[in-house]
Amino acid sequence: MNGALITDEVNLKIASEADIVLARQQGRALAAKLGFNATEQALIATAISEVTRNIVQYAGQGTLKIEVESHEGVQAVVVIAQDNGPGIPDIARAMEDGYSTGGGLGLGLPGAKRLMNDFLICSETGKGTTVTMKKWKRS
């Protein structure tokens, strides 16, 4: 994030299924405001839906921040999903398609990674998980 200008835009507490819908709607609205096209808005909203659902399902609660980053005149939506839940014991497996410990399709994390441009995951067992992902606006 060197040389980046960061402004806090959205800061949400994620604690229920209704927050998943709210989070993706706010993410889409911000992306629209920045001039992302309809397809990119849908990609961002879907990725937010996946990572916030992980918070609700595995950690119970957490936070979602959506920021704007600028690098050499190109803007990006930065989504940071953070929780203090149980953490992910095996990140490599969690990033595999079809692997789920929660009865889902196992597409949440690997799918979100495909939907966005940059994807970073930090997790420590017993401490929590932070997913940071970015979508750059095609200029």
Add this chain to the structure above:
Amino acid sequence: MVPPILKQGTCLMILPQSALTDADWRKLQEEALERVGKHRARGVIVDVSALDVLDSFACRVLRSLAIAINMRGAKTVIVGIQPEVAFSMAQLGLTLRLGGIATALDLEEGLDLLRRGLSDARQGRFERFAAPGRVAIKEKRPDCERCADY
């Protein structure tokens, strides 16, 4: 909000008007299955054209809904997946998992698909209908311009 379920002939139509929470999806699944029995429906259409996101949870619900409805003796068609939603689903990796479910462009095409599927079923030709695990109809219809693409 749990979407309304409307009855149209032997079909049920589920028309979500706004974003559904996970709880709404679960409730919808229950209600749809119950209504299939209550109305003796032969087909169920889920029109998702008003939904701007179909994530992995929504797709999982749609898929199990279609399979369960099939077990109740009716067929399901998902219609109205918006272009950007379709693209997001493909990127997410949902294509293969939704592949067995019949889809159509819109309500009209969906009803047409069910009507043809149902009349064929009465004649004992079930195989034309897209069952879970099978790819949808590829037969050319003489009256349809788009069918030339096949």
